[in-house]
Amino acid sequence: MLIERTNMPKNTTDRLSALIRHFRIEAKVFPAARSGLQKEGPGDAAPNLFIFRHGRLTWPGQGMPEGGANPPMLVFFPRGTPAGAHVEPDVNGAEYVCAAVDTVGDDNPVAQALPEVVVVRRDEVSSLQSVTDMLLEEAFSPRCGGQAVIDRLCEIAVIRLLRHLIEDGEAKVGLIAGLAHPNLSRAIVAIHDNPERNWRLEDLAGMAAMSRTHFANRFREVVGVTPGEYLSSWRLTLARIAIAKGASVNAAAMQTGFSCSAALSRAFTRRYGVSPRQFAKPGPTSTSEHTRNTTF
Helix, strand or coil: CCCCCCCCCCCCCCCCHHHHHHCCCCEEECCCCCCCCCCCCCCCCCCCEEEEEECEEEECCEECCCCCCCCCEEEECCCCCCCCCEEECECCECEEEEEEECCCCCCCHHHHHCCCCEEEEHHHCHHHHHHHHHHHHHHHCCCCCHHHHHHHHHHHHHHHHHHHHHHHCCCCCCHHHHHHCCCHHHHHHHHHHCCCCCCCHHHHHHHCCCCHHHHHHHHHHHHCCCHHHHHHHHHHHHHHHHHHCCCCHHHHHHHHCCCCHHHHHHHHHHHHCCCHHHHHCCCCCCHHHHHHCCCC
16 A cells, blocks of 8 residues: 655656646836836736845735844735735835736646745745846846846746746645645646546655555645546646637647537536536626636
């Protein structure tokens, strides 16, 4: 019988690439001269990522530690910055970069797995400090091509933040917690990489080096749903993206592991309240809008 091995070597499985491949990270850093934290126009996005050299961010009900020198911080609101958030200068003023990171998609499993706010001291995470220091330098010392450079650096910073959250292991329940688990992460990554495979519980348990029963129980405890529920949700998420991009229902079913287009249609309608064909029809929520809302 297979059991969980707690003395396994450090997990070298790539736990993020499949997610990033399907939920592409896009970040737009605002000009240094902009100080407002809300939308400036109907086509603008409100900033939800803040990287501080000096100063701090406060918001109703929560904020940075009071008093003393402010350490260099990174603050990220995956599902939007709360109303009333504002920047407070320290003795050196306020030097910071704010950016809009697109995480609004209903089917974005990473955004939904994160807490309402992520606060990290940059000087305590070397991989984050190195890239955010470069970003701040580019933002406050403009050079040719600077906007493109800082946007790309911001995207890298978000990926490194996700990597830090997984490796730090502070998440207790959800996808991030599952990816942080040295055994369960192997099964989750296998699902992400091969959703079309006819997965059996014993297959996934074997990949996690756990017994069938222990794997099922531990998966539910850590991820918050059963392995079967997670697999079904992931398949539907990918099918929705494929259909939004123009794939036929039959093609989306084949790509994501449904036995036939009818099976996908039934599951899709139960989850989203409309059939795949209704979802794909141009209308008030057009295909292009659905595609935009699944970008991360």
